[in-house]
Amino acid sequence: MNFNIRKLTSTHFSVFHPFGVCNSSNVARTSCFSYFSTLSSDFCLESPQFVGDRIPGEQQKCVNLGSDVDVNIVLARISHGTSEDEVLQSLLSDPACDSIQISDNFVNRVLYRFKDDWKSALGAFRWAQSRPNYKPPPELYDKLVDILGKMKKMEKMRLLLDEMHEDHLISLNTIAKVMRRFAGAREWKEAVRIFDELGKFGLEKNTESMNLLLDTLCKENRVQQAREIFYELKLHIPPNANTFNIFVHGWCKVNRVEEAYWTIQEMKGSGCCPCVISYSTIIKSYCQQFNFQKVYELLNEMQGEGCVPNVVTFTTIMCFLTKSGAFEESLKIAETMKSVGCKPDTLFYNALIHTLGMAHRLQEATRVLKVEMPRNGVQPNTSTYNTIIAMFCHHLQEERAEEFLRDLESSPFCKPDVQTYFPLLKLSFKVGKADGFLKKMLNDIVNKHHLSLDLSSYALLIHGLCRANKCEWAYLIFEDMVRQEITPRYKTCSVLLQEIKQKNMYEAANKIELFMKKMKAA
């Protein structure tokens, strides 16, 4: 098939655009080493042991220590902010790097560590490529493409794509990443151009690749553009149910439920059958509007068409009923679901536990986790524990909260995350246990679980410690926060500054004031 979406790609589009803001979210921290040296003298227990970043989907796997050591050698040779070429040169010139046995897993880990640092990622990748007898597999190229796209390095991404093309390494997976990154950079027309170029890469313009393009655009709220493209493409490519579901979701995403509903009619007209996903998507939209009247109407309509709601449908409805305060009605949905023989899963139980907590039925919530879930063979996840821990904290039952924290910490299936601790930290201030208990918890967070605190936990700590008249400690936390490159809120700074001044800690006060000046200037 050879046709182009001429209307949309006939002009040349600038790669530059005004929204090219660098993604500088505070998600990734290279390490939390600095934490150990600063919190307080009796807080440093042991030297930090590196366990490597957690890689999503690989958390259960045993960590290969040898590989971590090698990754650290590479990390140590790379200083932040240098160019990709400097990174390459420093790795090439280092004898310690020569002895590293390169494997796909190794490169994968390096790329994961540098997922927010394209210069280091690209430099390290070039170095790996330069090693004798090593060729990165296409999937690792894809990861690098994704990193470049995420950091909005569109030209670099294009060049890498050309390089991959020469070696015949481009798959639909590569294209998917490139299109999503272009669209994410508000360069949706470039995404369309990539689709037009599919033939050049030896790939086909078919239903699958068309759906990819349409979904990319819809996820970026360009549903109208997606429609226009679809009207042209459907003359050549047959749509399937996915195609229409993508539009259902796209319309819902921009809050145009009427159009989403209309899409379902269009779907029927095209010989595609609306499925539980089509309806569940629209149901969620009505839920968000708290229009439960419409939700029930749609459930009836589904029934009329023999389309059976599933656990996702029910869980969605429950979540929003609970959010609206209709706890009993939400619990009724849970009953309905069980009575129609729909099997509960983890996310359903999470919603159920949360609802029971909101309804002050703590005993029943506990029973769900302790009895019902094991009986039905449903594993809890981190959120399950987080929900129940937050629930007990909210009801000032710290012993019970800690009991579930211990369960979570010893669970072979899931590990605590930062969110786990937030309600516990908050509670420790509320009940005036802002000392030994808090210290132990912070120690566990950092030393035992190798987690980095996030902006809200840092803020909570600083505010809480100031209020508890422990502003020396609060200042140490503040310093650590800055070292972690997490920018405190202005309010946090001013609260801390006021306390510090009252304690006549002049040097600290100067540092905070300087920091605040820089904040205002930025």
Place this chain on the structure above:
DNA sequence: ATAGGGTTAG
């Protein structure tokens, strides 16, 4: 990446 957590706002 065709659908489904919650939640702190200190």
